[in-house]
Amino acid sequence: MKLVFATNNKHKLEEMRAILGGKVELLSLAEIDCHDDIPETADTLEGNALIKARYIFEKYGLSCFADDTGLEVDALDGAPGVYSARYAGENNDSEANIDKLLQNLTGKNCRTAQFRTVIALILNGEERLFDGIVRGSISEQRRGACGFGYDPVFVPEGYTESFAEMSAEQKNSISHRSRAAAALNSYLETL
Numbered sequence: 001m002k003l004v005f006a007t008n009n010k011h012k013l014e015e016m017r018a019i020l021g022g023k024v025e026l027l028s029l030a031e032i033d034c035h036d037d038i039p040e041t042a043d044t045l046e047g048n049a050l051i052k053a054r055y056i057f058e059k060y061g062l063s064c065f066a067d068d069t070g071l072e073v074d075a076l077d078g079a080p081g082v083y084s085a086r087y088a089g090e091n092n093d094s095e096a097n098i099d100k101l102l103q104n105l106t107g108k109n110c111r112t113a114q115f116r117t118v119i120a121l122i123l124n125g126e127e128r129l130f131d132g133i134v135r136g137s138i139s140e141q142r143r144g145a146c147g148f149g150y151d152p153v154f155v156p157e158g159y160t161e162s163f164a165e166m167s168a169e170q171k172n173s174i175s176h177r178s179r180a181a182a183a184l185n186s187y188l189e190t191l
Contacts, residue, residue, distance in 0.1 A: 001025065001188065003123075004032055006052040006066035011148045016067075018172055019181040024188065032060055045070050045082055046129055049120035057122040065121040065184065069176065071150050073113040073138060076104055084150070094149050098142065102153065111138045115154060115176040119184050128187065132180030147171060 002025045005016055017026050029035070038055045040048040045068040052066030070081040080087035080101065088096035105111060112135070119130040135157045142152035144164030151163035156174055163171050172178050 001191075002027060002063070003121075004029070004056055004060070004062045004064035006038065006056045006064050012067070012177070015168070015172060015175075015177055016181060018168065019178050020185060023185065027062075029056075032056075032062065034060065040068065043082060045116060045118040046120070048082065049118045049129070050127065053120040053122045053127070057125070063121075063123045065119050067117050067119045067177065067180065069115065069117040071101075071113060071115055071154065073101070073105070073111075075108045075110040075112075079104075098150060098153055101138065101150070102140070105138060111140075112136075113138050113154065115150075117176040117180040119180045121184060121187070123191075130180045130183035130187070132176045132178065132183065134174060134176045134179065 004027045005013055006029060007013055008029055013026070013028050020026060034056065038052045040051060042048045042051055048068035049066045053064055056062060056064040056066070068082070070084045072078045072081050080097070084097070085092045088100040114133050114135045117132045121128045121130065136155050139153050139155055139162055142164070143162040144152050144166070146166065146168065147164040151171070153162060155162050163175070
């Protein structure tokens, strides 16, 4: 089965290819010659994932899926949430996003949070949503050099290492994206 993953994020593409493990031939946007900047204008993760998947399906007629991921921090009423990538501005600057997050958590005792990924699948015109969540907490400083985004400050429940201190294999085995991908994969296996 061939599916387009509607992302320009190389890290997400590599991670999803590793998670799906070759059961699906995963095509990138570049591989279908799509270089468009697909807007993410919804105010929910579900909405943004659907916007991206619908864009690819309507323009290219290909079965596809898209995801949107947000870091939801309890002490910040779920922020940055749907705005995680642009938390510190439109430049999608991970370092600036982390700086702003740590600044906004200064003096707060509650540092619990969750990463949540929503995957929107459009397969032969039929839409389905899959959700993946991993609970954890925000460390007081960056730790580790692996991963991307907020990985250096997110410590999943039951672990002492941040996502950025884990190997890609370890992170992929417990991550929000892997949980959403597992739900997607389970559905695809029923077809």
